[in-house]
Amino acid sequence: MPAPTLLTVTTSEQLTPHLVRVHFTGDLAHFAESTDTDRYVKLVFRKPGVVYPEPFDMQVVRSMPAEDQPVVRTYTVRTLDVPAGTLSIDFVVHGTEGVAGPWAATASAGDELLANGPGGGYAPRADVDWHLLVADEAGLPAVAAALDALAPDAVARVLVEVAAEDDVIELGEGENVEVTWVLRGAPSHDVPDERAGTAAPLVEAVRDLEWLPGTVQAFVHGEAAAVMHGLRPLLLKERGIPRADVSISGYWRRGRTEEGFREWKSELARREA
Numbered sequence: 001m002p003a004p005t006l007l008t009v010t011t012s013e014q015l016t017p018h019l020v021r022v023h024f025t026g027d028l029a030h031f032a033e034s035t036d037t038d039r040y041v042k043l044v045f046r047k048p049g050v051v052y053p054e055p056f057d058m059q060v061v062r063s064m065p066a067e068d069q070p071v072v073r074t075y076t077v078r079t080l081d082v083p084a085g086t087l088s089i090d091f092v093v094h095g096t097e098g099v100a101g102p103w104a105a106t107a108s109a110g111d112e113l114l115a116n117g118p119g120g121g122y123a124p125r126a127d128v129d130w131h132l133l134v135a136d137e138a139g140l141p142a143v144a145a146a147l148d149a150l151a152p153d154a155v156a157r158v159l160v161e162v163a164a165e166d167d168v169i170e171l172g173e174g175e176n177v178e179v180t181w182v183l184r185g186a187p188s189h190d191v192p193d194e195r196a197g198t199a200a201p202l203v204e205a206v207r208d209l210e211w212l213p214g215t216v217q218a219f220v221h222g223e224a225a226a227v228m229h230g231l232r233p234l235l236l237k238e239r240g241i242p243r244a245d246v247s248i249s250g251y252w253r254r255g256r257t258e259e260g261f262r263e264w265k266s267e268l269a270r271r272e273a
């Protein structure tokens with residue numbers, strides 16, 4: 001495994017009440033190999049007081065005691081400038097729980113993080129008639145990056161669920177791109193789980209979408225119950241989009257840390273096998 005990239009914070013900006021953009025600098029030469037618009041990094045949050053090997057070697061770190069393991073969180077690269085050695089990440093600020101969200105809320109110049117990756121698996125194709133992009137706040141950075149990469153005449157329907165009107169951000173809107181903001185009326189972390197899954201407002205909005213003719217490529221990511229139990233059957237079974245034309249997965253699971261969410265995914269995969 002290649003050594004993680006050291007990212008140093010240069011600035012941060014509050015985009016909305018629940019979204020903060022953190023700008024980083026680092027040696028990003030190997031990021032040039034990735035052309036996926038959903039390219040993501042695994043951010044490594046080292047535990048204070050623990051001495052890690054220098055240079056930081058993930059394989060060696062994995063053999064350290066469980067309580068010394070760093071916390072790893074997955075985030076989309078929102079903007080990237082390889083020659084300038086800069087990238088930015090949009091973090092959902094979801095209250096005081098967790099590691100990455102609270103870290104981002106107070107990130108300031110000089111703060112350092114390690115990042116593994118990038119990974120990724122989606123970029124909008126030119127050989128389809130239209131694009132469907134669906135997300136909540138956590139998937140919004142990847143949707144925004146996809147819109148930045150769309151051809152000027154590409155047709156797209158974009159549905160994004162956010163808390164309220166002041167969580168709406170500007171997106172690259174071509175003349176054939178229509179964006180629908182679905183306002184859930186509460187921050188994502190304050191919503192009871194009864195409103196996840198098929199009851200998530202985003203699912204209703206996608207169900208109500210006026211379907212366009214022709215072939216569609218879909219990118220659908222957000223809260224896992226809404227995506228996997230609400231949107232996945234709707235798009236794959238009811239709308240019949242071929243599996244190969246859909247990038248769909250949960251990005252987080254209400255009430256679970258990222259570690260707990262990984263277990264949720266494994267349980268779901270086992271049940272479905």
Ligand SMILES: Cc1cc2nc3c(=O)[nH]c(=O)nc-3n(C[C@H](O)[C@H](O)[C@H](O)COP(=O)(O)OP(=O)(O)OC[C@H]3O[C@@H](n4cnc5c(N)ncnc54)[C@H](O)[C@@H]3O)c2cc1C
Pocket residue numbers: 040073074075076077089090091092093094097098099100101102137138139141142188189250251252253254255256257258259
């Ligand atoms: C490929 C990929 C790309 C992603 N890109 C982004 C991105 O660009 N920006 C982004 O903000 N997130 C993104 N995520 C989601 C992010 O990894 C998770 O939200 C992660 O759990 C946040 O870590 P944390 O330490 O803040 O909270 P954790 O310690 O993981 O969780 C603590 C608590 O906060 C809750 N929580 C976690 N995330 C959210 C949320 N979004 N809204 C409300 N409550 C939450 C959990 O359910 C839990 O109860 C991405 C995930 C994947 C898989």
